[in-house]
Amino acid sequence: MTEAPDLPVEALFFDVFGTLVDWRGSISREAPGLIGREIDGLAFADAWRAEYQIGMEGVRDGSRGYVRLDVLHRENLDRILPRFGLQDLDEEVLARLNLLWHRLDAWPDVQFGLSRLRRRFRLAPASNGNIGLMVDLARHNDFVWDAILGADVARDYKPKPAVYLAAAEAMGLPPERCMMVAAHSYDLKAAAACGLRTAHVARPDEYGPGTGETAPTVQVDIAAESLADLAEKLGA
Amino acid sequence: MTEAPDLPVEALFFDVFGTLVDWRGSISREAPGLIGREIDGLAFADAWRAEYQIGMEGVRDGSRGYVRLDVLHRENLDRILPRFGLQDLDEEVLARLNLLWHRLDAWPDVQFGLSRLRRRFRLAPASNGNIGLMVDLARHNDFVWDAILGADVARDYKPKPAVYLAAAEAMGLPPERCMMVAAHSYDLKAAAACGLRTAHVARPDEYGPGTGETAPTVQVDIAAESLADLAEKLGA
Known part of the structure; x- marks a missing residue:
């Protein structure tokens, strides 16, 4: 059991392709x-x-x-x-x-993990996918989001800073009270540069067995093995 | 029992202040x-x-x-x-x-009505309220939205056409497959001018007893007494 870190985080933003769904x-x-x-x-x-x-x-x-x-x-x-x-x-x-x-299928830990995280945090995808695509993915996989943020709201693509900053602003929060969750270190590095907290989720098989990031290659606030593990580490 | 009209509508957009919540x-x-x-x-x-x-x-x-x-x-x-x-x-x-x-409270028919409508339609607020405000109202009243659309996405305020058109575009639908739902005829008139279908919901007490619109003053596709009545009339 890891001690929940003392992070004043209120919203979690999620990368989607690779992090939540197995494209x-x-x-x-x-x-x-x-x-x-x-x-x-x-x-x-x-x-x-x-x-x-x-x-x-x-x-x-x-x-x-x-x-x-x-x-x-x-x-x-x-x-x-x-x-x-x-x-x-x-x-x-x-x-x-x-x-x-x-209608990509989610990794098997996602639906349960998001449900648990949503009890404590506001949740939104901050993906490069457009809103309509995110709506369909959520319906296909039974995700419940508080809002759909990301590229369509910023009208630019990650890892451009505008995407992370627009997500925080739309949620009405300063960047340091938001956390970006992703399986890709480049995404987390860019989010951290905008002042967001960061959590890495290991997806070792994203591009085929043993090809994904098993651990972050940049400094993050939390490194998790799954969304359930992330929930545990965030005390949710 | 009213016959469901033959409308190829896939998404419902909702006015919020006055239509869903009793400000x-x-x-x-x-x-x-x-x-x-x-x-x-x-x-x-x-x-x-x-x-x-x-x-x-x-x-x-x-x-x-x-x-x-x-x-x-x-x-x-x-x-x-x-x-x-x-x-x-x-x-x-x-x-x-x-x-x-x-944290405005919803009118008593709303939570049930939205749940029923969501089985058949994609649902989003198309309000002049910002995304963070809509997120908090949804959590306060147990609304489940597919996305949060409206002023923050269009960066303009209703009844400007950009707000209705941006909502349809974000949902990936042509305007005629979207329906604006509101208790205010001016909102529905503006949505219809953009090509959206329209539904009026009577909120006779919005500004105090007997002060709200009991019926639309413009032509609409559906006039409903509540969200449950709207669901019935849409065959949801």
Whole structure:
């Protein structure tokens, strides 16, 4: 039993892709059936996700205006299709593929962990996913959020400081009373630079067995093995 | 039993002050105790609320940048204090008074009505209240929202079209698949002009017995007596 640290935190902000939901498992399971051809689901999921950071760069560096992640996911999809011989897929199938990101399955500890944390803290996703996508993911996985924050509210993408600061401001709290929860050290480093407290959650299998961060590579306030462990460490 | 109209609506957006929560009853009950002097609670609530539209005008007409409703509520409060001989109140009392808007009580039909509606529709407040205020009202009254939309997301105030359009866009839906629910015809008229469907809920006692809108003064898709009646009429 760890002693709850003396943190005056009132709101927890969550990274979602990889931290709460298993995008790789979900996309690789669902995509081949939708496409209706023999394809390597894991390779397809990995290729699609590999375009993720590149897709957001134009918004982050100001060379294009803000567009929501649904639009970027579709652009990223179009970019990888030829590599899988799928450039002839119907528009309807492509639209349904893009919506797979709206019904990714959560890691098994998440629903229980969020319920427990919500008894003590205000909870919101601070994801690069757009609001509609977050609404659908919450319904799919029975998450109860207090608000949906993140890229759509800031009209910019993490790790830009505006996203963390807009989340704290929307919650009506100074950054130091907010905590960013993520499985990715770069996300936590950026949040900490804005004055937020930080908690790392280990997701060792995010990109396949043994490929994710088992521990943070930056200084954090809490390092947890799961959301239940985080709840325990926060005294929730 | 009314036949459910054939509306392809997927999301319901709610006005909050007056439509879901009884600001007048709540402020008039709570303010005198906080102030600690003999004052006419109803007159105080009415005076404070009477500054509401004036407070937002500067943002709507562009003569000042967006500031959230918490800030306007405090400016409005400062304006009425002399009328009640309260200009000497402590800063701490004033801050606590301002937070009364974060814990207004819902009308008695709301919690049940929203639960029923949420089984079929995505639900979000599209209020002029800021996100933090909406989060606190939801916790106080056990509302479960899919997202918090409204002024903070649009950075403008109803009835400006940007607020309704930003809500639909955030939900990832065209306006005609969204329905605005309000007790105020001006709000519904503005939403309809943006292409949203509209539902009126009668709140005959909003400003005191027999003072509110018992029926819409504009054309609407549905006129309901309560949220349970709305659920019935929407087939939820």
